Amino acid sequence: MAAITLKAVTRRFGTNAAVSNVSLDIAAGEFVALLGPSGCGKTTLLRLIAGFEQLSEGEIAFDGRCVAGRGTHVPPEERNAAIVFQSYALWPHMSVGENVGYPLRVRGVRGTARAEKVAAALAAVDLTGFEGRRPADLSGGQRQRVALARCLAMDPAIVLLDEPLANLDVNLRAAMEDTFREFHEKTGATMVYVTHDQAEAMAMADRVAVMEKGRVLQVSAPETLYREPANETVARFVGNGRVVDCRILGETDGGHAEVQLFGARLVVRCAPGAAHGRDGLLGLKADDLVAGDAGGFAARVRKATFKGSHAILEVEPDAAPGTILPVRSDRMRPVASAVQVAVTDAWLLPRGEADDATEGAAEAA
16 A cells, blocks of 8 residues: 655646646545546546656655656556556456456566466455456456456555446446445555546545546545535535525534524534624535425425435425425425425535635645
């Protein structure tokens, strides 16, 4: 395992900065996910760590050793980092055993030593007995496990994964999430995982770094990211949240504030000292809004979708025409019917901090 340190990392293509001034510390043995929409720079950042792209500015170090920046560029094959691609990148003319053993062959490992490492790697991903098969004879999940076994055989200090589950169906994705977690536990390698899928990132990573337009907006543990977004962009992106205006009435203690939302008074969570000024922004999640017949703010149902154990209603608050919020309900309700919406949890985002997140602030989150 190896620690990864990024300092003011920037990668430009012409005048466009695909990665802009990113600073991030990843501890040895940590599993970090880079999360964001297409085009946010997460894959470019992964390729910079791997050595497939060269820095425009900044520095990358592994365990304090500079591998990029300050006039240095250590080639990918000398970084002891393995990469797993979305496309698996298996040689079609080689058997499973030959694919897993290929990087060992390149390193000069021969005979019994190579065979033992290949067998151990395949056993670790439950593919013992598949040594003689070709990639074309395997399912998508099996191919991805072969790619993981190839990583495992290399004994890498760092494993980089670029959208590895994007080509798999829902059931296979769930199974492979378990495989990745087990892989991390067995190897102890530092892992950096690129994805646009929030559920994947939340389920597997120790910390998640949310990216937009080449910047890191917040780096936090999954629960913190979900419940305490650092800014408006993260609040909207993670968990399909909604951000609405509220009136700040005052701070009740170091972690809560009283606000007025759509005519109703409620106490919400906030960072210490965040409840300043009169106007604020409130981050809401559908799971924390409950439709009933009493309490909360008044609203009307504009759409209802049956989900089996519950329904999701889209409601329009009476006090804010044009605002639509997703709300949980224990039963279906007719469109245009009146409901009261109770807020069980919310996070205050004071105005002025919405999109000013810097990389330093992200590291501290």
